[in-house]
Amino acid sequence: MKRYYVHKYNSNHEVHREDCSTNFDLSNMMYLGIYSNCTDAVREAKRTYPDADGCRICSSECHTK
Ligand SMILES: [Zn+2]
Numbered sequence: 595m596k597r598y599y600v601h602k603y604n605s606n607h608e609v610h611r612e613d614c615s616t617n618f619d620l621s622n623m624m625y626l627g628i629y630s631n632c633t634d635a636v637r638e639a640k641r642t643y644p645d646a647d648g649c650r651i652c653s654s655e656c657h658t659k
Contacts, residue, residue, distance in 0.1 A: 595628045595629065595630050596611045596612050596613065596628065596629065596630075597612040597625070597626075597627070597628050598610065598611055598612070598625075598626040598629050598632070598635035598638075598639075599618070599620070599623035599624065599625055600623065600624050600635075600639040600642070600643060600646055601618065601623055602622055602624050603622055606645055606646070606647045606659050607639060607643035607645055607646040607647065608647055608649045608650075609632060609635050609636050609639050609646055609647065609649060609653055609656065610623070610649045610652055610653065611635075611649070611652040611653060613652070614649055614651060614652035614653075615651055615652070616649065616651055616652070624639075624642065626638045626639055631655075632652075632653035632655060632656035633655075633656055635653070635656075636648055636653070647659045
C-alpha cells in the first residue's frame with residue numbers, strides 16, 4: 595500500500611505515488627489516500643479533477659495521455 599497524491603496545478607493533474615522518482619513538491623499536491631494500485635488513486639483524483647491521469651513514471655499502467 596502506498597500513499598498517492600495528485601498534482602493540483604499541472605495541465606493533466608498527474609497522480610503520483612509517494613516513492614515516485616519525480617521530484618514533486620508536496621505543497622503543490624493534494625493527498626488522495628493510501629491505495630494498493632494507481633487505478634483506485636486515479637478514480638479518487640477524478641472526483642476533484644475529471645482529467646486526472648497516472649504519472650508516466652510511477653503509475654505507468656494508469657498513464658493514458
Ligand atoms: Zn510519478
